Amino acid sequence: MKVIRIFQALGFVLSLALASGAYAQSDSSAPSATVASAASGKANQTSIKKADRKLGSDVRRALSKTRDIEVENIFVRAHGGAVTLTGSVPDNAQIGRAEEVAKSVPGVISVTNKLSLQPQNY
Template sequence: MINSNSRSVAALVALLVATAMPAFAQPPASPAVPAAAVTSDAGVSGTAGSSRDAARARRKANRQLVKRVAAVLARTRGLDSSRILIRAADGTVTLSGTVPDNMQIPLAVNAAQQVAGVTVLRNQLRIGMRME
């Protein structure tokens, strides 16, 4: 009995580690602004402000795209989207996380591709069981 439980715990820990590792291996969501791009030169200050405004607008557009994709996934019949993570960067949407079975991956991919503003879809979904 104890040996069986310890094997189950070991398998569960291995599964959790295996599913968590890809999340830590991801590149940063947005590239860092190089130090040379930020200057105190009076002639460039207008450019720095407008690039800051452009960055804000880009982040806002990315957040709105994530919300639209999440809404579509939540409304997709037969899809459990509760463990799907969505990232967006300038029209490129990445779906990651887990779904209960392999039939739900194409449901999520097809639904997300139909959202206005999605230009590239990266599928990093995995099949996983719900921990309760």
């Protein structure tokens, strides 16, 4: 019974301390604006990363649907609409074709093609 009363008293003191701290913060608008802008910036950064991942996935999907391109060793990275293709392909014609396909994906602003020729050994 004494333990419960102790916890009740601690809870009351804690809530009183939090309430007075919240009251002290509400008097100055600068810290709350800073916190709001930091939260907004983080949410914006998260949405940008999500959009980049989706664009990279869209380019990868378009490449994989193209019959004359082997995508096993092609890596796609997107950042703000700029797509970078890295890796290797077994045929020289696939290098230019991969760039064309990537440029045709909606949302792609530019393509940096760093694909190299790596003939497959059978």
